[in-house]
Amino acid sequence: MSKVAWIRIAIVAGGIGLLEVACRSGLVPPTMVIAPSLMVSAMAGLLASGDLAPDIAQTFSSVGIAIVLSIVGGFTIGFGLHWFPPLRRAFDPFLAAYYAIPHFAFYPLLIVIFGLGSLPLIVLATLFAMVAMIVATLAGLDRIPRVLLKTAQVHRLSPFEEMWRIRLPAAGPHLFSGIKLAVAYSFIGVIAGEFILSTMGVGHEIAYAYDNFDNPRMYGLILFVLAVVTAFNMLVYAYERHLAKRRGA
Amino acid sequence: MAEPAVSLVRSAPMDQPVHARLADVTRVYPARAGQPAVHALGPLSMELRSGEFFSVVGPSGCGKSTLLDVLAGLALPSEGAVEFEGKPVQGMVPDGVGVVFQEDASFPWLTVEDNVAFGLRRSGVAAGETRRRVDFAVDFMGLRDFRRAYPSQLSGGMRQRVCIARTLVLQPRLILLDEPFGALDQQTRLLMGDELLRLWRETSATVLLITHALDEANLLSDRIGVMSARPGRFIDIVETGWPHDRDSRLAERADFGAVTSRLWSLLRTESMRAMGQGARAK
Amino acid sequence: MISLRSFRDPILVVLSLVAMWQVLHQLAGDSALTAPAPTLAHLWQMVWQPRFLPHLRETALAFGQALLIACVGGVAIGVLLGGHRLSGEVAEPLLVGLYSIPKITLYPVILLLFGLGMPAKVAFGALHGIIPVVLFTMNAVRNVNRTYLRAGRAMRLTPWQTGWFVLVPATLPEIFSGLRIGFSLTLLGTMLGELFASQRGLGFLLMTAIDLHDVKTILAIAIFISIFAVTLNSVMLAVDRRLRRRTAHDPGSRP
Numbered sequence: 001m002s003k004v005a006w007i008r009i010a011i012v013a014g015g016i017g018l019l020e021v022a023c024r025s026g027l028v029p030p031t032m033v034i035a036p037s038l039m040v041s042a043m044a045g046l047l048a049s050g051d052l053a054p055d056i057a058q059t060f061s062s063v064g065i066a067i068v069l070s071i072v073g074g075f076t077i078g079f080g081l082h083w084f085p086p087l088r089r090a091f092d093p094f095l096a097a098y099y100a101i102p103h104f105a106f107y108p109l110l111i112v113i114f115g116l117g118s119l120p121l122i123v124l125a126t127l128f129a130m131v132a133m134i135v136a137t138l139a140g141l142d143r144i145p146r147v148l149l150k151t152a153q154v155h156r157l158s159p160f161e162e163m164w165r166i167r168l169p170a171a172g173p174h175l176f177s178g179i180k181l182a183v184a185y186s187f188i189g190v191i192a193g194e195f196i197l198s199t200m201g202v203g204h205e206i207a208y209a210y211d212n213f214d215n216p217r218m219y220g221l222i223l224f225v226l227a228v229v230t231a232f233n234m235l236v237y238a239y240e241r242h243l244a245k246r247r248g249a
Numbered sequence: 250m251a252e253p254a255v256s257l258v259r260s261a262p263m264d265q266p267v268h269a270r271l272a273d274v275t276r277v278y279p280a281r282a283g284q285p286a287v288h289a290l291g292p293l294s295m296e297l298r299s300g301e302f303f304s305v306v307g308p309s310g311c312g313k314s315t316l317l318d319v320l321a322g323l324a325l326p327s328e329g330a331v332e333f334e335g336k337p338v339q340g341m342v343p344d345g346v347g348v349v350f351q352e353d354a355s356f357p358w359l360t361v362e363d364n365v366a367f368g369l370r371r372s373g374v375a376a377g378e379t380r381r382r383v384d385f386a387v388d389f390m391g392l393r394d395f396r397r398a399y400p401s402q403l404s405g406g407m408r409q410r411v412c413i414a415r416t417l418v419l420q421p422r423l424i425l426l427d428e429p430f431g432a433l434d435q436q437t438r439l440l441m442g443d444e445l446l447r448l449w450r451e452t453s454a455t456v457l458l459i460t461h462a463l464d465e466a467n468l469l470s471d472r473i474g475v476m477s478a479r480p481g482r483f484i485d486i487v488e489t490g491w492p493h494d495r496d497s498r499l500a501e502r503a504d505f506g507a508v509t510s511r512l513w514s515l516l517r518t519e520s521m522r523a524m525g526q527g528a529r530a531k
Numbered sequence: 532m533i534s535l536r537s538f539r540d541p542i543l544v545v546l547s548l549v550a551m552w553q554v555l556h557q558l559a560g561d562s563a564l565t566a567p568a569p570t571l572a573h574l575w576q577m578v579w580q581p582r583f584l585p586h587l588r589e590t591a592l593a594f595g596q597a598l599l600i601a602c603v604g605g606v607a608i609g610v611l612l613g614g615h616r617l618s619g620e621v622a623e624p625l626l627v628g629l630y631s632i633p634k635i636t637l638y639p640v641i642l643l644l645f646g647l648g649m650p651a652k653v654a655f656g657a658l659h660g661i662i663p664v665v666l667f668t669m670n671a672v673r674n675v676n677r678t679y680l681r682a683g684r685a686m687r688l689t690p691w692q693t694g695w696f697v698l699v700p701a702t703l704p705e706i707f708s709g710l711r712i713g714f715s716l717t718l719l720g721t722m723l724g725e726l727f728a729s730q731r732g733l734g735f736l737l738m739t740a741i742d743l744h745d746v747k748t749i750l751a752i753a754i755f756i757s758i759f760a761v762t763l764n765s766v767m768l769a770v771d772r773r774l775r776r777r778t779a780h781d782p783g784s785r786p
Contacts, residue, residue: 100764105753
């Protein structure tokens with residue numbers, strides 16, 4: 001591992017160590033933050049007991065569906081907008097301003113429209129993540145070097161072949177960064193939604209534990225969510241680097 | 250592949266049949282939001298003779314690349330006619346025409362091998378024949394040790410060789426090159442020039458090269474078209490009369506410099522005009 | 532260079548959104564989604580009520596402070612990390628990781644650390660906004676064209692002159708993009724913070740409306756915040772584009 005990675009690990013470990021000492025010595029009261037080691041054991045206990053299973057299933061299945069829908073839908077819409085410039089010009093300001101809107105404010109409406117359960121969360125997370133994919137798709141298709149398109153002309157490729165063999169591979173890196181964002185935003189959308197207005201799911205459990213002053217449970221849950229999301233994002237990131245290494249980008 | 254021709258006699262391009270022709274071609278880029286129309290090229294006429302090596306030189310922005318685009322069928326002329334092998338060229342690249350661009354057109358997501366094989370695989374050539382031709386082109390362009398490398402791992406010169414190899418496998422009868430060595434240093438350019446001549450002789454193709462380097466045009470060509478500043482037209486076409494089996498050592502000849510001087514004396518005023526034209530033409 | 536025509540398409544989009552809204556209302560009924568006209572009328576009324584102003588002020592205060600911390604702190608940290616290569620390299624994946632997690636999960640921690648009320652809101656808002664500002668600033672500083680700096684040295688500029696006349700203009704477009712995104716995220720974070728931690732503010736009003744199932748008010752407040760956010764974002768976007776146009780030679784191109 002590189003020197004940089006070691007430094008990073010050292011800093012993170014150091015921070016955790018400091019926190020551990022601060023908590024154990026009473027400098028930081030357990031009503032505020034509990035020691036990291038206790039967080040880990042709380043998390044382990046929760047997972048082992050299995051009573052978190054339905055919430056985990058609920059949350060992660062919602063996230064999974066949102067990821068798939070936002071990537072597929074986002075790519076399709078981005079592709080369509082690229083194909084029809086007038087449509088794209090009309091939506092450009094909307095796309096640019098999309099992430100300025102506080103989406104969570106519309107959560108309660110989704111519940112009222114779609115009822116309780118995971119559907120409004122999936123809709124919300126999908127809508128939240130989709131635009132990132134749309135923007136990335138447009139950026140990727142825009143930035144194809146003109147010389148590659150001329151090469152397609154020289155080889156007399158059909159429109160389909162040009163799309164499949166040149167445009168899509170050339171847009172690849174941008175598409176992948178869109179996928180990364182869609183994954184991250186799907187997690188954020190579902191969990192934030194559960195936190196604010198839900199009766200099930202890991203996000204809800206965190207809020208519930210907070211309300212009940214159950215710090216160990218709360219921190220165990222928070223650690224679990226952060227660990228899973230970070231691990232997942234890191235996997236996606238590592239895969240992207242693997243792909244990029246071949247292209248030397 | 251035809252027998253390489255060795256000739257000590259002055260080659261006579263004007264005796265050959267016409268391979269491609271431009272007749273009173275103009276190209277005007279229409280006005281767009283906030284920008285006036287740009288009369289980029291013409292009216293310009295030229296005849297490319299079969300098997301000749303023709304260079305086009307001219308000041309920046311004079312429309313050299315536009316000329317190539319129109320000739321290749323990559324762009325439609327606003328006026329005039331384009332013909333290749335007797336048939337009109339209408340906005341589509343005809344079979345038998347190969348193009349090497351100024352920018353790196355190698356596909357970063359494919360290996361050198363797959364890049365070179367790309368065109369063959371798309372045109373349904375049998376796998377055995379494809380492999381044969383790819384092997385030949387890869388060897389010919391000195392890429393054998395890099396077959397499985399990705400373009401990003403190669404230098405600029407190597408990448409251009411990949412693009413040339415990719416064009417070569419399709420056995421084009423007319424090869425168009427748009428400042429292919431623009432990004433390379435002088436020594437590499439001279440070597441690549443020799444390779445281009447070798448290619449030309451081995452394939453007996455007609456070659457049109459666009460370059461801004463006068464001595465390069467001088468060295469490589471049978472004829473050189475000198476273009477004016479925008480809108481580009483031919484001021485003159487200079488015949489070099491060099492032997493067919495030439496290479497970079499041609500520059501040692503006493504009469505070599507005279508041709509370069511002739512080109513510059515034609516171009517000097519045009520270049521100053523082009524500099525005054527200022528903003529980027531594209 | 533803003534022609535009236537460039538407003539045509541966005542206006543069409545807004546109109547079609549309102550139309551969609553009306554249709555959804557017809558399908559879903561008043562208890563789910565109130566119609567555009569009454570909602571907007573309600574919003575207009577609400578804004579002029581005397582009891583609205585203190586809530587608006589509370590949110591504005593929280594947002595303003597969070598924004599200040601996010602922007603000033605973000606740029607400062609970003610400059611430091613961008614200038615010192617090793618620190619930047621070490622910090623970047625950590626920051627990107629922080630950006631990608633659902634920060635709402637840290638909300639209870641913030642509440643425990645800062646207690647209920649203004650500090651928690653400001654902290655949460657600043658937390659959201661500071662990360663993109665740092666990342667963009669760091670990137671801008673790291674990628675300053677070395678040639679500019681060499682030209683500066685060749686002209687014997689003092690460090691101060693180099694900083695002000697070369698570094699600032701060179702990094703400004705990208706830093707500004709970071710600030711624009713930081714703005715939106717800070718607003719988001721502040722509003723989220725207000726949902727639970729406060730007895731005042733727009734977030735609190737929203738939460739009350741949610742508890743009372745007052746769909747009209749929920750919508751009205753959401754629209755109000757959205758209009759504010761979108762308008763300011765569009766203005767900043769226009770500035771952003773203008774800044775970029777001056778500096779970029781765009782090699783990529785649309786066919």
